[in-house]
Amino acid sequence: MLKLLSAAKQPGRRTRKEMSFLRRLVCQGRALLKEYQLFGHQRCYNNGQSDWRFFKIDLNPRGKGISGGFAKRNAPSPSLSMPELSSSIARGTGNAVRSNSPASTLQWVGQEVRRIFVNNILSRVTTNEQIAKQTAQRLMYGDSRPFFALVGVSLAAGTGGMLTQESEFDNLCWEIRESMLKKQKSRVSEIIVPDGTVSVKDLKFGNLIQQGCNAAVYSAEWANNPSEDAKNEPLAVKMLFNYDIESNASTIFRAMVREIVPARHVSLNNINDLDRGIFDTVKRCPPHDNIIEITHAFVDQIPTLPGGIERYPSALPRRLNPVDGLGRNMSLFLVMKRYDCNLSEFLNSRREQLNFRARLLIFTQLLDAVAHLERNGIAHRDLKTDNVLVDLSEGEESPRIVLTDFGCCLADRSNVLKLAFRSYDTERGGNAALMAPEVSTAVPGSWKWISYEKSDVWSVGAMAYEIFGDVNPFYKSQSSEKPLDSRSYTEADLKSISGDVSATIRNLVNVLLKRNANERLSGQEAAIICHLHLWAPTTWLTRATAPDEDEIMQWLVTLTTKALCNGSEELQYRLIQNFLRRAKFREVKSAAEWIANSNNE
Template identity: 45%
Template sequence: MSLRLASNVFYRNGTALLRCRRTNNVGLLVRTRAVPRSVHTQALNPAVNNRSPPSSVWQNRWNLARRAFVDNLLNRVTNSLSADLRRHTARQLMFGNSRPFFALVGMSLASGNGMLTNDNQLEGVCWEIREAVGRMHKNLTVAERLKLNSSLGLKQFELGSVVAKGNNAVVYEARKIEVDKEHKDLISKQESSTKTYPLAIKMMFNYDAESNAMSILRAMSRETVPSRCIQHNTSRPDQQWLIGYEQNLIILPPHPNIVTMHLCFADYVPELIDSHSLYPQALPTRINPEGYGRNMSLFLVMKKYDMSLKQYLSKTQSLKIRDRILLLAQLLEAVTHMSNQNVAHRDLKTDNVLLDVSEGNDVCPALAITDFGCCLADKDNGLHLPYKTADTDRGGNIALMAPEVVTARPGTFGYINYSKADVWAVGAMAYEIFSGSNPFYSYERGKPPLLRNTTYEEENLPTLDDEIPLIIRSLIHSLLRRSTSERLDASLAATVCQIYLWAPSSWYTKYVMPTSNEILQWMLCLTTKVLCEGGTIMSSVNTKQKTYTEYQLITTFLHRAKLYEIKNALSWMQLVHSE
């Protein structure tokens, strides 16, 4: 950028900001004069409006700062239609539509006219990408939200057969019905021949908590971490407890690779199909005189998935390498989302990963992590758990705990760092995805595992097949490093998978780092395709699953993508190829 241009930009944007600060009125923007080769020809109205609410003032200040950034970028587009393009782009951008902005920046990068000159401006465009994709993801989340009434409980659902049963819960297929008798009869007439159950209701076994919503939700609070709605009853006088409950517990924002949990509520345990034979001891005495369960328990309403990852891998032996990488990438994206929200699952295994294979086994399914009953989601301690006594709950299966967790020793000032514990579990699961067996866990009774997480050495890890790409093999081994400082974090590992899937292979095989403009141009291509096609594809019921899964994976990547992290991932990949 020349000195003259820098002075012009500083004067134009700086004087506007100073005038805004002096008058404290940024609510009114008026067009003052037409200036060639300038995106914004608006100035601040000197009239002071002290009645503007504080939130409106800060929002307008943010809009002004954003205008200044966009002005700095778009002012350097030089062609015969630049003035019209800049005005149209600015108008669309200020109304929340970023597609013209991305298109204009992409054309500038392709033409090489020097529109972007430093990494700060490139990171600003990355921020715009994250915001635009985030808005699309939010709209899709709102569109799939069900209208459920937590106060009605089980009355608004019809339960079908048993989907799964464990030591702590049972899952039934379900569908929403109308409570009104007239509507209910109408639905039963229309769907009696083709009755479908798109939902699943998980009923927890309650042996200890008192039969009221307050005690049950507190005792089983971890199960509700991915829930999008928790039972509310404003008519109760003790409503304040629910506010405190939500303040102490982290609630995961929606994510494509986290189980879709629409609602959780407490209700009376009903006498359901096969309940006396499947879980007789969990039934209350009013149903089974020999049962030990309480009258009420926790119910979780979720999207119905087809099978677990364990079942899928056992049934699908001839899975393509690319599809296996897509499964690994989805796992890493889910763990990245949890880590960014200071949540550790602590019980990751193929039984707790669900798949949607409704389009058949010949395409890669969509993946979602479930069963958060052992998770760590404490706002006070984050991912560091105080470990003062040996009675402290460290998570799920001890054979699948990370080395730093299973070898931790309690003490007065002791603690366990879970920041990379789930990543280690994903590395162990990756062996099941790519080779069919977990070296740290044996599903056959009486047969010990190949390695133990307490004593294993990294050089003793089983060798993966040569058909698996070198980058993926090195990534799996890096996830299983005993030292947390040498182990890749979830975000970097997920970025490596995403780059391998979608970026040019020459970026990590020719040992020449692509420029920032090339990386941004690649990101803009992905963003444009997702914004123009992804929303329609991901919201369409008749879309092929393969396209849906890949668009969904690209969207999650763009929603968190940062330029410096992409460069770090490329450096790691180039280092792997150079060794």
């Protein structure tokens, strides 16, 4: 394999046959790297202590590593993991270990394949060699706007045969994803926080925002922060109630580790090196616009807070409530952005005012969040409108939502989206009313497992009734009708959502609530359908035949050009960018075909 790669590294122009040969080499090289990863996917130990890193290959001689969520302090960082290496090679970026190494050669081949593809496309859209050359150079250096503008104009003009192979559609979608990835990276801002570890002393607590059976949420701000911009950012601090966990940081983190799955920074000042391996058991949720960003998580002494004695007296320790206190002295604190309200409050207070598009924006964002969790092997297991927060900074017609409260999530590294179900004592999830049928009807046994691959998307389907202004059929209501039970309902028992809702969304909700998980769409598939509903031509929602490949590609390129040329941070543009960042041609085509087929039913 390595000899073939070295032989292919020759200067000069490439024919289509040679390009196909190089593409096969890249694909086989990726397979080789995956096999290599299986052997290298093991924890390394330094002096008997885990450093929580996978086997890595040094690709960054400048020493600028990629930091992880639970990375050990002072651990060597100028390295790149094998998955990152594969992605780097596919993008044609990164620094080589040495010129004659397999990684370097395969990286060069990836760059060559990309260059040939770009030149072939540009040769079909323009006859001016100077324009083609400048466009290719700007694309390689990160400015993809001229490239997509030229391709979009050519597709709109109906240039026949510009894209002739399915691989060319896939490659063009890959360029779209890369352009969105670079654009989103450029807008990431570093969160300014006090230096060192965070504790209760670093925060000024305000009023009690909300209180549940397991936690209390307070408004807050940093006590001593040199940045005026950071002071203007409203904060919320969630204090978990601790009744029976020993007042020890390691023990509390071990018992509440699922709460910090979406955390960006965890203060480990009270944890010794031997106990830090507790974070290896759970996955880390990468950042996403529709997932709550916990900026800091730390364990500290429970302080005297406003409303504590009146609202949750039994959760306080004896030192704060000598009469009725049943809680322990220490607990877990989560620092996050403060939002305006939760989704339940928002929908109930604006039942008549919200139009269909605003509700569809909420539904799409919720599916985006679930799709993001699916891609990272995480199941929330407690989806309900109370666990969705709403940001109204852009107005009520453009509500931005985030998914929160991961205390019941399944984020096991060893058994992805599956749970061994040995006895009825095993925790299935947090919300019994919106529990998917395959979970609520599961029977324990010696070799039984519960699959959560499509359980969250079923819960979103049930929540859709509330989102689109109807009564959730699985909740008790003031009507005399008995609520449906996920263990025994039939699909014929489900009523269609009333009100101003399109046929596409009604059909989508019906599919999400299928009892058989194999008949449901995934969160990713459902999210793409909603994005097509929002941004695609309206004729796609009513026509009986799906758009052809050129139509789909023309729309994707036009949407990409619009997103790249518009620097707005409005909700709709962020949604478009998130959609394009993961757009794959086959998935978009499949979603368009699903809409057309549903119109024929």
